[in-house]
Amino acid sequence: MKTEKFTFPGHDGADLAARLDLPDGPHLATALFAHCFTCGKDILAARRIAARLTAAGIAVLRFDFTGLGHSGGEFENTSFTSNVTDLTRAALALTARGMKPSLLIGHSLGGAAVLKAAPEIGVEAVVTIGAPAAPDHVAHNFGEKVEEIAREGVAEVNLGGRPLRIGKGFLDDIAEASLQPAIRGLGAALLVLHAPRDAIVGIENAQEIFVTAKHPKSFVTLDDADHLLSRGEDAEYAADVIAAWAQRYMTLTPPAPPIGAPEGVVRVVEADPDGFLQDVTSGPSHHALADEPLAYGGTNKGMSPYGFLASGLGACTSMTIRMYARRKGWPLEGVRVDVTHDKVHAQDAGNGTSAKIDTFRREIHLEGPLDAEQRAKLLEIADKCPVHKTLEASSRIETTLA
Template sequence: MPTERTTFTGHSGVQLAARLDLPDGPLLATALFAHCFTCSKDIPAARRIAQRLADQGIAVLRFDFTGLGHSQGEFANTTFSSNVDDLKAAAAMLGARVMAPSLLIGHSLGGAAMLKLAPDLDSVKAVVTLGAPFDPDHVTHNFNGALEQIERDGQAEVNLGGRPITIGKDFIDDIEGISLQAALGASKAALLVMHAPRDDVVGVDNAARIFMAAKHPKSFVTLDNADHLITDADDACYAADVIASWSARYLKLPKAAPPIGTPEGIVRVREADPRGFLQDVYSGTSHHTLADEPLAYGGTNRGMSPYGYLSAALGACTSMTIRMYARRKGWPLTGIFVDVSHDKMHAQDSGTLEKIDGFKRVITLEGKLDNSQRARLLEIADKCPVHKTLERSSLIKTELA
């Protein structure tokens, strides 16, 4: 996934830092992502969603609002309306590049901003909210008694997510007058509302109110046990996959487009989370899975290990080879399962301490087979192409792209 670091001019004239995540293949659509209140464009959920959409051929622009992350300006001088204006500026920048956004994605207060923005952008076909409030002034519940000081002094420092943030009176005055009811009624875009029932920052009743106020087509998907920031990688992956699948219907991606991402005949492995060992594994344009390491080895155990996949290849090829032979013979084989385990063992008769890879394969054959048929199928298992590959040495050529 190529990522272009760029800047554009925000509502107040300062430069806002952005990342434009691009697909490896043809560009089919563009999404604009709005992060949560006081967060940044680089939160794990935003990275994961951007990566998954890029794999679908959808570019994603994510940026830091004025005064946050790597963007210029003073956050204390911003308001909810100025955040919406920053989003308008981002959409205009994309439009100037002939990449007008057709998909809007917003997290928390960023989701509320996207709902407010959607009716004003003719290019938008679909909107996704993640843990968004129905009333934007819901965020003031987190100010822990600072409202009186803000009213008295014009601003105050509040602690959000373990870090101090200065909130100005203009923000409070602006957000009190914002209603999403009219925007939801005016929007012509499809809507996907995603929310966790146990969200203790923005209650799930907000999702219900957004859903009821919106026109069809609209969908609701629960994020189960996810927290408000969607910090768990499993939850972020799930949200990303749902958004990618759901949005394809409403963006009407061209069916005749060239294959996206991995070419046929190629297995592409891409790092999914640099904090551990999680890998996205793509085989051609149709198949996706995850590889990882166990917790004991510093992984997150969200996919099979590399040796697990190697064992799976042997087991799958064995079962397929046996089935092919039995089908050709017309034998009454009703079921097959193959248990494969892998270990390192000392090489026999090598005279050294060198270890080699050992695979133990236990095959279960179901059906009314006689002993000679079972013996023959056991012999056929050794004809499996992966078995033969593992038995002989292979040549691996490596080069830099």
Template sequence: MPTERITFQGHDSTLAARLDLPDGPHLTTALFAHCFTCGKDIPAARRIAARLSAMGIAVLRFDFTGLGHSEGEFSNTTFTSNVADLRAAAAYLETRGMAPSLLIGHSLGGAAVLRAAPDIASVKAVTTIGAPFDPGHVTHNFGDALDEIAAKGKAEVMLGGRPVTLGHDFVKDVEAETLGPIISNMKRALLVLHAPRDEIVDISNATEIFTSAKHPKSFVTLDDADHLVTDPCDAEYAADVISAWAGRYLDLRPPAPPIGAPEGVVRVKEADPAGFLQDIQHGPHHHAVADEPLAYGGTNRGMSPYGFVAAGLGACTSMTIRMYARRKGWPLTGISVDVVHDKVHAQDAETAKDTRVDRFVRRICFDGTLSEDQIQRLLEIADECPVHRTLEKGAQIDTELAVCPSE
């Protein structure tokens, strides 16, 4: 996905952001608010942004005031100032003709998007991940520092393994905020994502958010995920849920292609440089992942490349048989195709003895009261499958060098 590094004016300082853009048509825009003291580049935010941009949804993720690459003093910020930064981000997007229709907030960022949503007219849907119902909930992480903040006006606390200076205004502001009435009158579709074992923000917060909201609303568990959604599998799941859910409430219909345009491009992008996980996107609506088994250094989160080849052969075989049987009016009620791939010695080839070729074995099962002649004819038709012909005859593959967009 092409990514722009941008800056815009926040509530009182310049904020740093990344705008992840679709490779194809831009259908709509999402605005992502990161967790308390985190940043725009945490793995969960990157993964969700990549998944949504593959659907045609541009994603703006930015660092709140005083965090990451943004200017300003974090110790002088409040929950109210975070919400103001969100409004500023939405206003910036509007100046570019990309007013956001989806807000996504993680942890305290989730509380912020709930608070900001009614003030951003373009927003149609809101997603929260591990968000507190009561923003003041975050103060339980401050421990004895609350007394020091009360006495001295600010104090250093350890959050996420690093020291952060918090001021009295922040504590006072979050403790005074009440989201219940705002959520109840938000008038936006809501998706609540939360992990039952979240040790930072208890799942009871998700229950209160969901209960306060009016329909349409959805509640999906993140199972064993931690609060920061650090496991790539959990981030991938959250991204898939958000992208599927958002399509129900946002207008994601792509513009009509020009006459004579190809059906589409299959784009494969590395998702995990430490392993072999790949994101596969065909147009704006079809997504899959490819991987290698654990034994080969992968994480086994998707089919192998040869698995996809076998799937293509099996699917094409079944479709070709169905079209023929439908045209003939034969009583074929079901088809299943098992495909096994391996390498075998090319004993009959006029090459060296150790030459190996690909071998695909199809096992086709027909349901229905078919005659022996009909079954035999359908087996012959299986060989007319276009993918079968491609594999059987071989194909020409032309490789070109493309200029990759820099992040």
């Protein structure tokens, strides 16, 4: 994905630092991401979700709230209400650029903020990740410092290994803030993601948000993930779920496919520069992961390139057989095609050289009361598969009937 530095004025006029992640291909929609309390725009969950959405054609703006990360302003003077205002200012900045957000994603307290801001911004879809049902839930992070804040007006609190000054105004604001009216009047589809074992924000918060919201709404458990989605596989799972869900509720209008490519462009984008994981998209609706097995240095989170090649042959073979049987009116009840791939010496193919060539072995299973002649004809038709014809120019395809 392409990334641009992006700044806009926050609630108090201070410049807020943001990253605008853009699709490598057509821009179909825009999302706005709000990070967790005292986190930042570059945490793993934010990066992975942005990468997955941009692969689907959805641009993502992720920014540091006032006083955090690279943003200006004083964190001590912020509140939940100011966070919500920062969000609306971000949406205005995107709109001024012609990229009005149609999807809001919020993590932890950022999830509470997007719920509060969504009715004002006006979006098609909202996603919360580990969000509290009430903003004052974060007060438990301050421990015994709550009394000092109330007494002195401000206190230094250690959060995530770093000291931050929390003002009394923050405590007063979260105590008064209510999400219930905003959730009931969301006016957008809602996806609630939450881990049952979340030790920071309990699962009962997700239940309250979900029950309060009107349809359409969805809930997906994050199983044994932690609150920050600090494991790569948890962040990737959340990213995949969000991308698949959002495309059902957002208006995505893909451009016309390029001339000469009626099915559009298959785009492959590197998802993990330290490994081999790839995001593979075909238009806005189809996504898969490509990877290498563990033995070859990959993470085995998707099919290998040869796996995709073999699956293309198998799928095309099955479709071709079905098309012919349907046209003939034959009683074909089911088709299964098992494909294996190997490299063999070309001399095995009878051309006398010692070079290696690719061999695809294809075993076809036909179900239904077909006679011997029909089965033989369908085996012959398998070789008419367009992908077979594409591959056979440089590969050998061996086919057997199970």
